[in-house]
Amino acid sequence: MMGDVDITADDRVFGHVRLRGGRYDQPGLPVTTAVELARYQRLVSAVAYHLYMRAHPKRKRAPRGFSESLDLRLVDVQPGSVVPVLSRAQATGQPTLIGEDWHDQARVLINEALANINRDQRLPAGFPVEALKEFASFGRSLQNDEAIEFSGNGAEVAAFTPQTRRRIQSLANLDEIEVELLVQGQVIGLHSDPQRLDVLLADASRRKLVGEYTDPAMWDTLREFLGFADRAPLSALSIVARQGLDGEIRAIVDVLGIEAALPTEWADRIAELAALRKGWLDPDSDDPSRETLDVTEEFLLACVDEGLPRPSIYPSADGGVQLEWRTELVAVEVDILNSGTASAYAFDVVGNDDHELVLTEIDTDALLNFAAEHLNG
Amino acid sequence: MADGDNLEQLTDAGELLWRNVHPSWVESDGKISSQAFRPTSKDEGRLSTARSSLVTAAAHYDEHTGTRGLASSGVWAVSVGEAMALSLPSVYDEHSATIPQPAPKGHTSIDFTGLSGGAARKAGGALRDHAEGRGKQHP
Numbered sequence: 001m002m003g004d005v006d007i008t009a010d011d012r013v014f015g016h017v018r019l020r021g022g023r024y025d026q027p028g029l030p031v032t033t034a035v036e037l038a039r040y041q042r043l044v045s046a047v048a049y050h051l052y053m054r055a056h057p058k059r060k061r062a063p064r065g066f067s068e069s070l071d072l073r074l075v076d077v078q079p080g081s082v083v084p085v086l087s088r089a090q091a092t093g094q095p096t097l098i099g100e101d102w103h104d105q106a107r108v109l110i111n112e113a114l115a116n117i118n119r120d121q122r123l124p125a126g127f128p129v130e131a132l133k134e135f136a137s138f139g140r141s142l143q144n145d146e147a148i149e150f151s152g153n154g155a156e157v158a159a160f161t162p163q164t165r166r167r168i169q170s171l172a173n174l175d176e177i178e179v180e181l182l183v184q185g186q187v188i189g190l191h192s193d194p195q196r197l198d199v200l201l202a203d204a205s206r207r208k209l210v211g212e213y214t215d216p217a218m219w220d221t222l223r224e225f226l227g228f229a230d231r232a233p234l235s236a237l238s239i240v241a242r243q244g245l246d247g248e249i250r251a252i253v254d255v256l257g258i259e260a261a262l263p264t265e266w267a268d269r270i271a272e273l274a275a276l277r278k279g280w281l282d283p284d285s286d287d288p289s290r291e292t293l294d295v296t297e298e299f300l301l302a303c304v305d306e307g308l309p310r311p312s313i314y315p316s317a318d319g320g321v322q323l324e325w326r327t328e329l330v331a332v333e334v335d336i337l338n339s340g341t342a343s344a345y346a347f348d349v350v351g352n353d354d355h356e357l358v359l360t361e362i363d364t365d366a367l368l369n370f371a372a373e374h375l376n377g
Numbered sequence: 378m379a380d381g382d383n384l385e386q387l388t389d390a391g392e393l394l395w396r397n398v399h400p401s402w403v404e405s406d407g408k409i410s411s412q413a414f415r416p417t418s419k420d421e422g423r424l425s426t427a428r429s430s431l432v433t434a435a436a437h438y439d440e441h442t443g444t445r446g447l448a449s450s451g452v453w454a455v456s457v458g459e460a461m462a463l464s465l466p467s468v469y470d471e472h473s474a475t476i477p478q479p480a481p482k483g484h485t486s487i488d489f490t491g492l493s494g495g496a497a498r499k500a501g502g503a504l505r506d507h508a509e510g511r512g513k514q515h516p
């Protein structure tokens with residue numbers, strides 16, 4: 001125990017690393033190894049960052065402190081070639097990252113990537129190509145007869161050798177590579193001959209992607225997502241994509257699967273609202289517009305990411321959508337209107353600590369922050 | 378209280394006021410939108426209900442969905458006293474020139490005109506909570 005940081009606890013050990021061959025078969029740890037371990041930490045951080053950002057497409061950046069939150073320490077060097085023991089230091093009171101252990105997911109994915117690259121020179125599904133440059137810089141000091149082996153609990157050993165590094169560098173030097181990805185968007189065009197589709201991405205770029213699918217049976221599935229009531233629902237597509245090393249998807253090479261991006265109960269309710277027509281409430285009442293439903297879906301997806309419960313979802317008498325949450329302490333309402341405006345209210349159930357947010361332009365981040373702040377207390 | 382314009386402010390706190398709720402404002406789990414219990418922007422601050430001393434919930438539902446051909450998921454109710462507690466007067470105005478004629482039988486307006494937008498929204502939510510707690514009255 002060092003101060004209030006316990007870096008020897010077993011639950012902080014960060015995978016297993018073994019250095020073999022060449023200099024590592026001699027007694028002692030070459031000091032250049034420290035540089036490689038620092039590069040390894042940067043690689044894990046980069047992969048974790050891109051995994052997080054991909055899982056939270058509405059976010060413009062990772063939570064504060066994300067990059068600094070991985071602080072690996074060399075706490076021991078065990079015999080048997082050279083076995084540096086890496087441990088995560090986490091000071092008492094340091095905020096933990098919401099939800100999942102992104103760094104451990106990154107560690108596992110890096111191990112998987114090494115195994116795949118050694119086997120068939122391909123990256124595994126989900127590996128963020130944006131981290132390839134960081135990956136290619138790892139192991140620079142490794143000599144031809146040396147290897148770094150990574151393993152987890154019971155997982156196969158993934159070896160990093162100079163040959164592995166050359167393969168990673170050749171991938172990193174390509175202008176674009178084929179990767180398996182999960183993207184969110186709407187299927188806005190579908191053709192059976194040739195087998196092509198158009199997808200409108202739900203990220204900030206709102207880009208239209210053209211692509212292909214190879215399995216003829218996929219046409220029926222894709223058609224279900226082409227749209228109900230003339231509007232395509234927000235979908236999560238598992239695709240093989242040509243992706244530039246800047247992370248931009250250039251084209252869809254194949255579609256492996258598709259499902260609703262929102263949980264079924266949420267998506268079904270949006271479908272009900274999409275089926276409304278003008279005059280649904282009284283002769284002059286407007287149904288929720290396609291644009292309003294698109295923004296509402298994006299907002300709801302952000303609510304899912306934030307861990308908020310499903311709100312009640314209603315058409316608005318003013319033309320648009322009204323979302324309502326109720327707890328024992330607070331009632332929160334969010335209006336997203338066809339006029340391109342939005343508002344949010346938090347009503348104190350037992351007192352008068354009420355709050356209101358009025359937006360002349362729809363800002364889903366502001367609405368999410370408002371809802372989360374008041375629902376999470 | 379009655380006046381020359383055929384308006385009568387109701388004072389019997391226990392009297393129920395019926396309210397038809399549009400099907401789109403009832404979620405699959407039965408939760409009702411607060412919108413169902415506050416006036417829309419076209420209602421000029423008055424929420425339409427019908428007083429239980431003059432019409433049954435079933436008759437109010439039948440008139441709404443049959444004679445008037447409007448959609449309803451059913452009839453819920455709030456009391457005059459619950460509205461009063463929110464500073465909302467309930468005014469029987471079936472024969473008043475202030476509302477389009479012929480009005481639904483027993484037509485009574487819960488008057489939101491004294492409330493700002495946010496306060497009206499909160500009051501609507503409170504009325505909705507009372508109505509949900511009482512349960513659907515018909516069918």
